[in-house]
Amino acid sequence: MPTTPFPVPRSLRTSRGGAPAGAPLTTAVDPGLPAEGYRLRTGPEGVSIHHRDPAGLRYALQTLDQLRAGPDFPETGYDISDHPDFERRGFLLDISRDRVPTRRTLARWVDILSLARFNQFELYTEHTYAFPGHQRVWQDASPLTAGDLRWLDARCAAAGIDLVVNQNTFGHMERFLAHPPYAHRAENPDGFERGGTHHPPSTLAPTEDNAGFAHGLLTQITAQVRARRLNIGADEPFELGTGRSRERVERDGLGTVYFDYVTSVLRPWLDSGYTVQFWADVFARHPELLDRVPPGAIPVIWQYDAPEHVAAVREADGVEAVAWQRRGADLDRLHEGFAAHGRLLAQAGVPYWVAPGAGNWNGIIGRLDNAVENMVDAAEAGLAHGASGYLLTSWGDNGMWDAPSVAFGPAVFGGAASWCLESNRELDLGAVLDEHVLLDAAGLAGRVLVRLGGVYRLFGVPLLNGSPVARALFPDPSLPMPDLPAPTALDVAGGTLAECRLDLSAAEPAAADGDVVVRELLHAIDLAQFAVDLLRARTEAGGAADAIPAGAARRLLRRLDPLLAEQRACWLLRSRSGGLDDSLARIDTLRHQLLRAAHR
Numbered sequence: 277m278p279t280t281p282f283p284v285p286r287s288l289r290t291s292r293g294g295a296p297a298g299a300p301l302t303t304a305v306d307p308g309l310p311a312e313g314y315r316l317r318t319g320p321e322g323v324s325i326h327h328r329d330p331a332g333l334r335y336a337l338q339t340l341d342q343l344r345a346g347p348d349f350p351e352t353g354y355d356i357s358d359h360p361d362f363e364r365r366g367f368l369l370d371i372s373r374d375r376v377p378t379r380r381t382l383a384r385w386v387d388i389l390s391l392a393r394f395n396q397f398e399l400y401t402e403h404t405y406a407f408p409g410h411q412r413v414w415q416d417a418s419p420l421t422a423g424d425l426r427w428l429d430a431r432c433a434a435a436g437i438d439l440v441v442n443q444n445t446f447g448h449m450e451r452f453l454a455h456p457p458y459a460h461r462a463e464n465p466d467g468f469e470r471g472g473t474h475h476p477p478s479t480l481a482p483t484e485d486n487a488g489f490a491h492g493l494l495t496q497i498t499a500q501v502r503a504r505r506l507n508i509g510a511d512e513p514f515e516l517g518t519g520r521s522r523e524r525v526e527r528d529g530l531g532t533v534y535f536d537y538v539t540s541v542l543r544p545w546l547d548s549g550y551t552v553q554f555w556a557d558v559f560a561r562h563p564e565l566l567d568r569v570p571p572g573a574i575p576v577i578w579q580y581d582a583p584e585h586v587a588a589v590r591e592a593d594g595v596e597a598v599a600w601q602r603r604g605a606d607l608d609r610l611h612e613g614f615a616a617h618g619r620l621l622a623q624a625g626v627p628y629w630v631a632p633g634a635g636n637w638n639g640i641i642g643r644l645d646n647a648v649e650n651m652v653d654a655a656e657a658g659l660a661h662g663a664s665g666y667l668l669t670s671w672g673d674n675g676m677w678d679a680p681s682v683a684f685g686p687a688v689f690g691g692a693a694s695w696c697l698e699s700n701r702e703l704d705l706g707a708v709l710d711e712h713v714l715l716d717a718a719g720l721a722g723r724v725l726v727r728l729g730g731v732y733r734l735f736g737v738p739l740l741n742g743s744p745v746a747r748a749l750f751p752d753p754s755l756p757m758p759d760l761p762a763p764t765a766l767d768v769a770g771g772t773l774a775e776c777r778l779d780l781s782a783a784e785p786a787a788a789d790g791d792v793v794v795r796e797l798l799h800a801i802d803l804a805q806f807a808v809d810l811l812r813a814r815t816e817a818g819g820a821a822d823a824i825p826a827g828a829a830r831r832l833l834r835r836l837d838p839l840l841a842e843q844r845a846c847w848l849l850r851s852r853s854g855g856l857d858d859s860l861a862r863i864d865t866l867r868h869q870l871l872r873a874a875h876r
Contacts, residue, residue, distance in 0.1 A: 278290045278352050279345070279352075281339045281356075282708050282711075282712055283692035283696060283700050284692070284696070285339065285356045285358040285696070286357065286699050287357040287358065289354075289355040289356075290353060291352070291353040291355070292352070293319055293353050294320075294348070294349050294351050295319060295353075296350065297350070299318075299320075299321070299323060301322065301325070302322065302323070302324045302325070303325045303326075303333060304325070305327060305329075307328065309332065309359065311328055311332075312328065312331040312332050312359055312360050312363075313327070313359030314326065314332040314336035314356075314357075314359070315336075315358075316339055316340060317353075317354065317356075318343065318352075319353035320353070325337070328359075330436075331395070332359070338390075338393075339356060339358070360393070360696065361655065361659055361666075361694060362658065362664070363665065364629070364666070364667075365395055365396065365665070365666050365694040365695065366440070366665065366666065366668070367396070367397055367667070367668050367690070368399075368670060369385065369397070369398070369400065371399050371401060371404050371672075372672070373672025373674075374675045374858045375675070375676040375847070376404050376420065376852045377680070377851055377852070378850060381680060381850045381851065382424075382431075385680075386428075386431050386435050387435075388687055388713060389437060390435040390436065391688070391691070392687055392692060392695075393692075394691050394694075395436060395438060396440050397437050397438070397439050398507055398667070399428075399441075400442045400444075400507075400509075400671075401441075401443050401444075401497070402448055402449065402450075403417055403451035404419045405420050405421075405443070405496075405497050406420065406422070407493060408496060410452075412455050413451055413452050413455060413458075416854055417855055418852035418853055418855065419854070422499075425439070425497070425500035425501055429500065429502060429503075433502065438503040439503060440503050440506060441494065441497050441498050441506040441507065442507035442509065442553075443494055443497055443508065443509065445480070445493070445494065445510060446490070446510040446538070447511055447513040447514060448478055448511070449461075449478055449480050450476055450478040453477045454476060461481060461489065462480070462481065463479040463482070463515040463516060464479070464515040464518050464520070465477055467515075468514050468515045468518060470514055470603055470754070471603045471755065472602065473752075473753060473754040475514070479516055480513075481520040482513075482521050482524075482533055482534070482537035483520070490508070491541065494508065494541075504549055504550050505550060505551045505552070505553070506552055506553070507553040508545075508552060508553070508554050509554065510538050510541070510555055510558075511554075511557050511558070512557060512558075513534065513558065516530060517530050517533070530562075531564060532565070534559070534562075535559065535565050535568060538554055538559075542573050543570070546570055546572040549572075551572050551574060553573075553629065553667075554574070555578060555631075556575035556577045556578070556621075556628065557578065560575065560577060563624075566620070574665065575621065575628045576629040576630075576631050577617045577621070577631060578633075578669065579613065579614060579632065579650070579653075580632065580633030580669070580741060581610060581740050581741060582650040582652075582653055583612065583649075583653060584649055585649070585740070586611045587611055588738035589739070590608075590611060592758065594759070595756060595759075596755075599755050599756070599758075602754075610740075613653040613654075614630050614654045614656075615656075615657040615660065618657045618660070618663060619661050629658075629663055629664065629665035630657060630658040630663045630665075630666055631654070631669050632650040632653070632666075632669070632690070633647060633650055633668070633669050633671065634647050634669065634671075634690065635647030635686060635729070636682045636683040637673045637676065637678060638673050638743065638747075638750075639678060639682070639745060640678055640749070640804055640807070641678075641731055641732075641743075641745065641800050641804050642682040642686070642728060643729060643743055644725075644728075644729020644730060645729060647685075647689075648705075651668065651690050651694075652697065652701065655694060655697040659697065666690075668686065668690035668691075670683045670686070674750045675859030675862040676859065677746075677803070677859065679793075679796035679799070679850070681789075681792075681793045681797060684713055685725050688712075689703060692708075706725070706726040707719070707723075709722025709723075710722035710785075714783075714786075714787050714790060715785060715786040715790065716784055716785040716790070717784050720779045720780065720784075721780065721790070724776045724779050727775075728776055728800070731743075731769055731773065734768050735766070735811075736761055736762060736765045737757065737760075744807070745807040748810050748814075749806075749810075749863060750863070750866070751820065751821065751866060751869065760815045760818075761811055761815065763812065763815060766808050766815070770808045773801050773805050773808065776797075776801055780797055780798060780801070792849050792850065796846045796850075799843065799846050803839060806832070810832060813828040813832065816828075821866060821873060822869040822870070822872040822873045823873065824870075829870045829871075829873035829874040830874045833870050833871065833874055836863070836867060840860055840863065844856060844860065
């Protein structure tokens, strides 16, 4: 059977008669091919590659290596033509939600991204870079250093990937603003209310001084990488207009005040020849700003739930929908998917990117099928409405309890979908993971990852931005579980977890991190099973964790400490120690609820 390379090329034809051992390889530049495109032919006369540019040659040789590894190569001739759907194909890894990866983990990511043909890697930072002069902010975080970035930049460059700075400069600055020397920079030092819950200050006041402060941070970190690109963030400035900028917002409008500040951060970099991304969540809600986007600035539209999942929440029309509407979510727009804002930007002639999510966060074992649908929606809308880039995001909400390997599947699919959606839409993701990422001769580990990614749906409780597993482990009064799962649903979820555990015990991943993948996934299954048992106890009691019977609470508490010990051990196999205690503390709310129940 002919070998199908990954990503699946847009055109592949086979014939009898392959290239013999030692057959010549010829290459030629072909300006008529699309950017990064190539045509690869193999046959009795040898191997020929026509390529548009160095990237095209790189991808042709990558494909050739996969064909040569197939047993049919000496007997089968191949004629392959390929090029990408999107010029820029990026992957964002959040390293500011407590989990800072080791160099070994970063190198593993570069290998996976290279396989999936990403050409941009963004490390999202808030406080986890060792900024000179700001030690107070990062001293306990085990941050990346200048040396780490220079090392990673070199590895990325060797793999044909741009390492791009992604440093927030407006919202999500709470790790700075929590320290007295920075408190004066806050829009509202008293913090803010969101979804009925009080939060500490997170947004910089939109002042010239703060724009200069942000510029200083960007200058320090961009000096360590060679790419003339960066992402300044600027998403979710929740407090904007509630404090120091209140009068300006009342006079000029929130959109104008927001974009004046963003422009002041953008301008020096654009003037220096950089291409600068910024998140479009505020910008896209103010169409009056569309003609103000300066050349070189790229708004990035993000959405992390597939329209089908949004529809399920809307149709339920209950606690979940109300909770998100209180947080400011527009469920009608989310149901339209990426097309809603993409159409708007395309009509205005503004270059933009789409940014779906890997679905790894707030899930423990992921939400893979949501992620796949979300990624397909982003690619379809981006192609239909002229997006120039595609940025797959892997966030770390609630302390990034999910294992890195939970994001391997989404990364592989996202790379393939942004390379050529139509030929990779029906990708056998489990097989690709087993063959190319985990090297599992038993063909089990990748399939377990895929199956685990669908467990969240078995609970029968539609949620946004998370799964019932994470909602159970990290209770948030502003996002209560809308319904408790039915006992039969819990039985099905528990049975599926047990089957995945059994399959994983028989897996044979030969990748260098294969043993780590097995260990962290077994632990993720244990955490998910704990959540199933917790939800079962809550369902029987008809309430929150502090309402369950004392005996059940004590049994759950006895299981909790060993789970935390294994979480610590698995964390340290991939990630630095800074932030670990903060991440583990996210379980304290549940622990206290169980303690109250146990001592009732």
